[in-house]
């Protein structure tokens with residue numbers, strides 16, 4: 001809590017536009033004469049000019065490309081773009097209209113005492129399972145959640161009718177039943193769903209909320225609230241009690257006694273109180289209000305958690321609590337209105353009916369079918385392959401759905417380290433997938449390259465849209481911050497130490513993976529003419545940004561030796577870490593040279609640069625750019641794929657392995673000096689040498705397919721990869737050889753091993769991709785070996801993830817190399833979702 005406050009304070013301190021104060025100061029001092037004033041203004045301008053780190057690259061914005069406007073923009077306006085919540089909707093606008101869902105048991109004080117009210121997706125809630133099992137990224141999503149003895153399903157449908165206004169309409173059906181269908185537990189008979197809606201902008205017209213005072217029953221539908229927003233115009237929000245087809249005859253609603261009908265309570269307030277934004281703490285708001293009520297009537301014995309049924313003037317946060325008997329369900333319907341007088345009028349009734357009850361059931365069935373069709377189209381295996389077993393197919397659908405369903409929209413600015421202290425960069429939007437809804441509900445640069453491999457398959461346009469947002473975040477120097485913490489909702493979930501972004505630190509340019517696919521498609525003229533034209537327009541507009549990004553890497557992260565590279569940002573002075581971390585590489589604690597310094601050569605970065613160079617060369621060629629613009633990329637790609645140069649820098653001929661190089665000693669220990677401050681003890685002084693830790697980094701020349709198919713280095717690397725003492729396990733390739741001195745070692749007493757043995761799906765995916773490549777190299781001496789390893793590795797990963805998913809309900813961040821158990825954060829719907837591509841051999 002304390003650190004959260006500090007973060008907020010820090011934000012406020014630095015939120016002055018850069019240099020505003022000096023500007024005023026100078027003008028006041030120099031008050032007189034025209035010339036003096038001009039000089040003063042010049043000085044002031046110079047002072048007020050934001051440092052380079054904080055200025056956007058001056059190149060056309062990719063997000064302004066025509067393909068992302070018009071109809072597409074309209075279709076994508078609303079979405080479940082709040083991935084940090086179990087369920088939240090918002091518009092893709094800086095100041096959004098937004099909605100969110102909470103649920104809780106209204107009949108027990110435990111809800112308050114144990115804070116058992118669900119809202120933000122967190123691991124502490126210990127839900128046995130949740131995630132999107134279907135989501136098309138645009139119009140339809142279905143989520144299943146298991147919360148103790150309660151199964152909840154949530155289905156979202158977007159819809160456009162003739163009377164729909166901007167962004168269309170949407171409906172959400174939430175349904176709850178006992179997990180054990182046959183024997184409802186005695187205690188929990190009811191569940192409250194609280195859906196809220198709020199406008200981040202000033203409402204265009206005052207809200208009109210439900211009648212004051214009394215709870216109501218839902219009957220055939222209730223108009224909850226209507227208002228006008230700068231984004232969608234006039235709108236209204238409704239709720240209808242519905243009967244779930246699986247809970248018995250569809251007429252169940254009518255036969256239900258009045259006493260068992262759903263009950264509706266509400267509260268509407270202004271969303272901000274001074275500086276305080278209630279939207280960020282809807283859950284706390286509800287709990288404090290209900291708690292106050294409890295304190296006023298503690299002796300009533302029959303305590304129930306109900307909102308007080310009141311609405312204040314000027315409200316723009318409305319919370320609607322629907323309490324249902326289990327099994328039960330409710331449909332919430334949002335309507336946007338073309339007709340300014342429309343909201344709340346009598347014609348709403350028919351429109352609500354078309355989006356709730358049996359009509360909604362039918363819409364859902366149609367979407368479900370459409371989803372399955374599209375999935376089959378874009379995720380079909382190679383011609384003639386067996387269909388996936390049912391369990392693997394379900395897992396693949398859930399993996400892709402949860403990744404697509406976790407695409408979020410964020411708006412705000414990064415906190416950036418500059419010579420003048422930590423300052424906010426410019427405000428900007430980001431449309432991105434997130435690694436994990438519970439743990440990392442925000443954008444991460446190198447994760448995104450892997451995410452987009454999947455999104456690209458599902459919807460090439462949506463993927464370009466996302467990549468466009470990322471590339472638009474580039475500053476004048478060509479740098480993109482690695483962790484994107486944009487806006488208060490994102491910031492809330494980040495520990496303070498990770499907030500500030502350092503413009504000298506990189507992160508793997510993995511976005512070149514999907515970009516290289518686009519380049520390849522252009523080069524091969526694969527696809528429909530319209531699609532190829534869109535790709536061409538995109539990469540053509542992206543070229544100046546890609547060039548700036550590439551050049552930033554190629555200069556700022558260059559190593560001492562020609563064609564070598566070095567991740568910046570390792571702490572060379574710390575005595576507290578066993579091996580100073582390399583956060584920039586994405587492989588955080590993967591062991592590198594024991595003594596960080598400028599002599600280091602990082603193999604993985606060099607191979608990423610080979611990928612980037614090749615993609616640039618291909619794009620430049622496909623765009624028909626003049627030879628002198630493309631030649632440097634071709635030349636750099638050739639240099640980086642030259643086996644002789646690679647070997648001179650990174651091949652250890654004694655160990656027959658590719659390794660990092662640097663100032664290193666193996667004789668390092670963490671020693672407890674005092675209880676709280678252990679120190680690193682170095683027994684033997686370091687020397688310049690290869691860093692003898694075989695693992696994912698050593699595989700990079702293979703992963704990026706840089707080794708000639710007949711090279712003995714390829715043979716040696718395959719042998720090591722397949723060696724069970726090194727990387728091979730029944731659950732996939734482990735990140736660090738079991739023989740490494742750093743295998744499974746804590747980096748500090750509180751820093752558990754992370755990339756020191758665990759199995760990660762993103763690198764295993766790259767390994768499979770490479771093995772498949774070498775398996776297809778006719779006549780190479782390692783063709784058969786590569787093919788056999790490919791088949792085994794694929795089977796191992798698929799089997800283990802299926803076992804873990806069906807047994808534990810989630811995909812995980814990583815997997816234990818000894819027993820295959822999922823570890824790290826969950827659900828981890830980010831690159832672990834690549835299991836879908838692995839399944840269909842794509």
Ligand SMILES: *[C@@H]1O[C@H](CO)[C@@H](O)[C@H](O)[C@H]1NC(C)=O
Nearest residue numbers: 129146151177178179180181
């Ligand atoms: C509740 O969900 C669990 C886990 O998905 C499932 O095994 C169980 O059958 C569900 N119960 C009902 C009544 O659908």
Ligand SMILES: *[C@@H]1O[C@H](CO)[C@@H](O)[C@H](O)[C@H]1NC(C)=O
Nearest residue numbers: 570571572573574575576577
């Ligand atoms: C390196 O680590 C030490 C603590 O071990 C810390 O005091 C110092 O600020 C760190 N340096 C950088 C550049 O982060």
Ligand SMILES: *[C@@H]1O[C@H](CO)[C@@H](O)[C@H](O)[C@H]1NC(C)=O
Nearest residue numbers: 551554555558563632633636
């Ligand atoms: C990358 O940097 C090297 C070393 O400065 C340079 O020779 C090469 O031309 C650069 N590549 C490109 C494409 O700019």
